[in-house]
Amino acid sequence: MASYNEISVPTLARLIGTPDCPVLLDVRIDEDFDDDPRFIPGAFRHPFKDVLDLADELQTRSVIVYCQRGLKISQGVAAQLRASGVQAEVLEGGQFAWRDAKLPMVMxxxxxxxxxxxxxxxxxxxxxxxxxxxxxxxxxxxxxxxxxxxxxxxxxxxxxxxxxxxxxxxxxxxxxxxxxxxxxxxxxxxxxxxxxxxxxxxxxxxxxxxxxxxxxxxxxxxxxxxxxxxxxxxxxxxxxxxxxxxxxxxxxxxxxxxxxxxxxxxxxxxxx
Known part of the structure; x- marks a missing residue:
């Protein structure tokens, strides 16, 4: 079960393709992205160290952050965004969990x-x-x-x-x-x-x-x-x-x- 400030893969999957889908922020490091260069549908990539550059434009949006496993990078980025007033959650299990659920991914x-x-x-x-x-x-x-x-x-x-x-x-x-x-x-x-x-x-x-x-x-x-x-x-x-x-x-x-x-x-x- 997803913990506080996390969203589960099945819950996110129900939002993909709808007008209510949150902003999906891929913050994987280059090595992890190169290992599997696919996006969760609708996601965009941004360097995790520069994520506060996005804080102003994300103020009125819900954001889901994911890295490879949903651990330190996702948790840190989401925490930084929340500290800047952005409603941000982490995808439980990260990109690996989405991949392992065999859900569609953008080439x-x-x-x-x-x-x-x-x-x-x-x-x-x-x-x-x-x-x-x-x-x-x-x-x-x-x-x-x-x-x-x-x-x-x-x-x-x-x-x-x-x-x-x-x-x-x-x-x-x-x-x-x-x-x-x-x-x-x-x-x-x-x-x-x-x-x-x-x-x-x-x-x-x-x-x-x-x-x-x-x-x-x-x-x-x-x-x-x-x-x-x-x-x-x-x-x-x-x-x-x-x-x-x-x-x-x-x-x-x-x-x-x-x-x-x-x-x-x-x-x-x-x-x-």
């Missing part, structure tokens, strides 16, 4: 380079519908919560990518795109190594809606309808993305927690 060699603000930058075609909302949701919930998403004219995606150091996605002839009968969302789940049951269910729905394969899942038509409705409600692509984040949060929680739940009318009434 860091697939991560795009960070900009000067320490975030990944992605660019795609404007006026998104399905894949171009689903992918940013996946990136921000499982890869990089601070990721910047740029929407530009279709003819300028590659040019903007080159000039602004952004990573293009969901256009033809780039790495992060459709492959065969799968869509860009599938590509990201597979290449980042974050696949698990809920994302697999969600990926089938996204693929069906994005490629007009409504036979893949009954929920496909609903996602298509909601996505097209959002595209008519918003002229601003970033406002549409923010609304779409909530939509995909709901689909993810359904895929994770509610696939066996049914609803009917009239509701069962108590007798007597």
């Amino acid at each position: 860091t060699e697939k991560l795009p380079p960070l900009d000067t603000s320490g975030r990944t930058v992605w660019v795609t075609r404007h006026r998104p519908k399905i894949d171009r909302i689903a992918c940013p949701w996946l990136i921000r919930r499982f890869i990089d919560p601070k990721a910047q998403i740029l929407f530009v004219a279709a003819s300028q995606v590659t040019n903007v990518a080159e000039r602004f150091g952004a990573t293009p996605f969901d256009i033809e002839d780039v790495y992060w795109s459709h492959r065969g009968e799968t869509c860009t969302f599938d590509t990201m789940v597979e290449e980042f190594g974050i696949g698990h049951d809920a994302l697999t269910k969600l990926a089938a729905i996204v693929r069906g809606a994005d490629t007009n394969r409504h036979d893949l899942a009954p929920e496909t038509a609903g996602l298509l309808a909601a996505s097209l409705g959002l595209s008519r409600m918003f002229r601003n692509d970033l406002e549409q993305l923010e609304a779409g984040m909530l939509l995909y949060d709901a689909f993810y929680r359904w895929a994770r927690d509610a696939t066996n739940e049914r609803h009917d009318w009239p509701a069962a009434s108590a007798k007597g």
Whole structure:
């Protein structure tokens, strides 16, 4: 059982991929990171000796700190942050405990380079519908919560990518795109190594809606309808993305927690 100021692996696993996920701070030393250069989904790395540099920006956030085993480095960093007014906990057992639980981990060699603000930058075609909302949701919930998403004219995606150091996605002839009968969302789940049951269910729905394969899942038509409705409600692509984040949060929680739940009318009434 996790002790005071610690969080267990199962408890953290329930938070990953949700809007309530804390900031995940990887403070492993270089040797330990090189031994297993993967992140817990959504985590970012920072030198433990410089952690107080982050204190101001973390004041309003909950933080989970982890090193290799969750011992002296994690405990010390979390204590320093708490002394600076940050709500910080340690992951019980550290990265080893997460790894040994066989939970998804992000393949860091697939991560795009960070900009000067320490975030990944992605660019795609404007006026998104399905894949171009689903992918940013996946990136921000499982890869990089601070990721910047740029929407530009279709003819300028590659040019903007080159000039602004952004990573293009969901256009033809780039790495992060459709492959065969799968869509860009599938590509990201597979290449980042974050696949698990809920994302697999969600990926089938996204693929069906994005490629007009409504036979893949009954929920496909609903996602298509909601996505097209959002595209008519918003002229601003970033406002549409923010609304779409909530939509995909709901689909993810359904895929994770509610696939066996049914609803009917009239509701069962108590007798007597």
